[in-house]
Amino acid sequence: MAESMLILRMCSIMLVLGFSEAKMEIITSKPDLLLGENAMLLCKAGGEGDITWQKDGEDAEEDQIEKVDETSSKLLIRNAKMEDAGRYTCLCDFDTGHIDHTSYIIFVYERPSFGETLAYHEFLEGQDVVITCMVTGKPVVEVNWERDHEKLHSEAGRITRLKDNSLQINNINRKDRGTYTCEAKIKDRPIFEKLDISISVNVPPTAKIHEEVKKVTAGPETNVSLRCLVEGVPQPNIIWTVPDSSDESRYKYNSDKSELIISSVVRSDYGEYICTAKNKISESSAMIMLDVSEHPVAVLSQKKMELEPGQTLSVSCNVSGHPMPALQWVRKTNNDHLLTVDAGGGRVRMEDGYVLVVDNVTSSDGGLYSCMAISPAGNASTDFSLQTWPGKASQVSGTPGPTSVHFTLGASLVDGGSPITHFTLQWKTGRENNWQERVIQSTDPLVIKDLNPYTTYSVRFAPQNHLGQGGFSEELTVRTQGIREPDSPVLVASEGKVEGNMFSIPLTQLDSGGSPITHYTVRYRVNKVDEDWREKDLPSNSTVINLHDLQYKSDYHVEVLAVNPYGSSSPAKLNFNVPQPVAKMNKGGMGKGAVAGIVIAIFLALLIAVDATCCYTNRCGMLMFLAVKLFGQKVPRMKTVEEGDGTSNGKASPNGDPATEA
The missing domain is CATH 2.60.40.10 (Immunoglobulins)
Structure with a gap:
């Protein structure tokens, strides 16, 4: 079949040459023959004669030669062998007596092959390695190495070519990984093959943790992160070894498990945490100690x-x-x-x-x-x-009045660890054996009231808390004073209240001076120069002062005097302020806004009514204007008084509207 195809091809070539200028030549489709292929050489003499063939100067074998006609001959090479390569000469002894020849060189080769050369290598970083490229081919094969499309030269260095065409890499590292290309080329011919060889550089794993000890305090808000820096090729797998006492349900890892996060750290998380990096080469471990402190707790x-x-x-x-x-x-x-x-x-x-x-x-x-x-x-x-119970008061003194004794404390009371709630006041005269007593609140003044004037008394008091009563103070002997004017009333500023333009404050009288209070005199004014005083009297049994009809946004000064038959006391003085009132909405009526709205609504209603009247009677107003604009309504011609009588003083204009003559 292959021989038939060659014959057809040669016939086509001969047809083309039939129209060309006759000359002696050898024609073939394959100057380079692959070992085992068939080829045909056609000799075109250009004239009639006796055609013979020679190879390398010797006559070719007869079974290879076939005569085509008187002007051409062919030589067949079947199942080409390496010895078939050489110079083939076609000689022609023309009938004219002229002898001519032409030659053609046939190249026979065996295609390069890499045999059992490995296309993948794994090496350990730091080794000196050799990458082999086992090439076969004929006649002569040249070997070259490439990496990243760049030719590797054989100069001395870390990467060198050996005499057997192998590639040697000393102290190989991760940068040397990649694809290397071995090219096998038939010498002096564009015939080559390439083999890509992949190089993988493995690195033993290393695991590092920068901290040897990590200190944290246990608590629900405490999260701790343990990081393990891992290197190696192939990528190592990471395994954490944790203390048995730790609860792994609170563990979280990142994607490659190089980070371990423990949430809500507790004391049982204390211990050694070991990070182990492992690949097919080896394994490496690093340890960190998690030192968990617990915040101290005290329980009674x-x-x-x-x-x-x-x-x-x-x-x-x-x-x-x-x-x-x-x-x-x-x-x-x-x-x-x-x-x-x-x-x-x-x-x-x-x-x-x-x-x-x-x-x-x-x-x-x-x-x-x-x-x-x-x-x-x-x-x-x-x-x-x-x-426990309160202690006995010490450093107590008593100040008598006409009808009272006022206790003064020179040292703080010992309350026994519980607040003082009451005081028990006791008194008696020299002729009495039994003590009279009265219990007062701890916030009340330490005063015994309603005593007789010009009388000697023994007085004392004792504090109380919710557990019991403490001891009584040392007895004091005091003599009440003679009848006189009363003491000043007591006004406590913090108890005063302002409501609107009214002011009220409690009134307390400690000592009446030995004679009943007849009344209280209250006078007050705006706290300005030349302002007139306003004055009023209150009954003797009054317990509160009420001042009415005060001016807003004003400062006031008030003085209160207690009066008995022997005179009046020194005034008790107090200043207070009446602020500007805050406007309040009357729940039962309308505000100013509502009244204004009603007035505006009434005004608009009247305006619309007047405009409507104007529209329907005199054809004027806003409604009429809108009707014409929106609906195109024609305004009827207005009738004059004369039209009503059948007469007119004007002439009609061409458009039908009345026109007045000048």
Whole structure:
């Protein structure tokens, strides 16, 4: 079949040559023959004669030669072998006696082949490696190496070519990975083959954690991130080894597990965390210690105790945390100072390192005690309240009036750890054996009232809290004064109230001067120069002052005098302000806006009514204007009084409208 195709091709060539100038030549379709191929050489002599063939100067074999006609001959090469390569000469002994010849060189080759050359290599970083390229082919094959379309030269260096055409790379690294091309080319011929060889450089994994110890404090808002820096080729897999006590349900990882996030850190998360990076080459590990501190906590056996004087207090405080906090009991004083409770053998002491003990409780022991837990992770404290009876008042003096005694305290009262709620006031004359008493609120003045003038009294008082009554103060002997004018009334500015243009304030009288109050005189004015006083009297049993019809946005000055038959007291003075009132909407009526709206609505209604009347009677007004614009209505010609009588003084204009002559 192949031979038939060659014959057809040669016939086509001969047809073309038949129209060309006759000359001696050899024609073939394949100057280069692949080993095993067939080829035909056609010799065109250009004239009649005897045609013979030679190869490399020797006569060709007869079975290869076929005569076509008197002017042409062909030589067949079947199943080309390497020895078929050479110079083929066509000789012609023309009938004219002229001898001529022409030659043609046939090249036979075996195509380059890479045999069992590996197309993929894996190497370990740092090794000296050799990449082989096993090439076969004939007659002579040249080998070249390329990378990224650039030719690799054989100069001495880290990458060199060996004599057997292998490529050597010393101390290979990750930058050397990629595709290398081995090119096999038949020498002096454009015949070549290429093989791409992939190089992978493996790197043993490394795992690094910059911190050896990470310190955090446990808590629901505390999240900790542990990062492991991993390198290696192929990409290593990461495995975390965590403490057995840690709850992995609170763990979160990023995509490659190089970061471990622990949410809501607790104490049990404490321990070693090991990051292991592993690939097919080897594995590497790094460790970090998670040091979890717990904020200290102090817990009391009870928060409050109520004891009678003489009893013993014992309350325990347990502290926890990591590191274990130190425990300290302190006493909080009224001036916010802290007094440390020692662990010695005193009446107030700490036992066993955590129990507060107070023997023979006194009033001065009452108050707040704080259990403090102190550690590097922070401090915590919780308060304990000891409550007992109040103490006896000390440094008490009494100031007599005609009918009263006013107590003055030179030192603060000892409340026993619970607020004073009442005072018990007692008094008696020298002839009396029993004390008279009255209980007052703790906010009331410490005054015994309604005593007799010119009388010697023994007086004392005792504080009370919700637990009981404390001891009475030392007895004071006082003599009330003679009858005189009353003391000034008491006005407490903070109790005054302003409502609209009215002012009210409670009125208190401590001492009447030994004679009943007849009335109170109240005078007030705007606090300006040359303003007139306004004055009024109040009954003696009055307990509140009410001032009416005051001016808004004004400052006032008021004076109150207590009057008895012996005169009037010094005035009690007070200043107050009456502010500008805030406008309020009358719920039962209409505001100014509503009234204005009604007036505008009425005005618009009247305006529309007048305009409508004008429209229908005299064909004028806004409604008429809108009707013409919107509906195109024609305005009828107006009739004059004369038209009503059948006469007119004007002439009709061409458009039908009346026109007046000048």
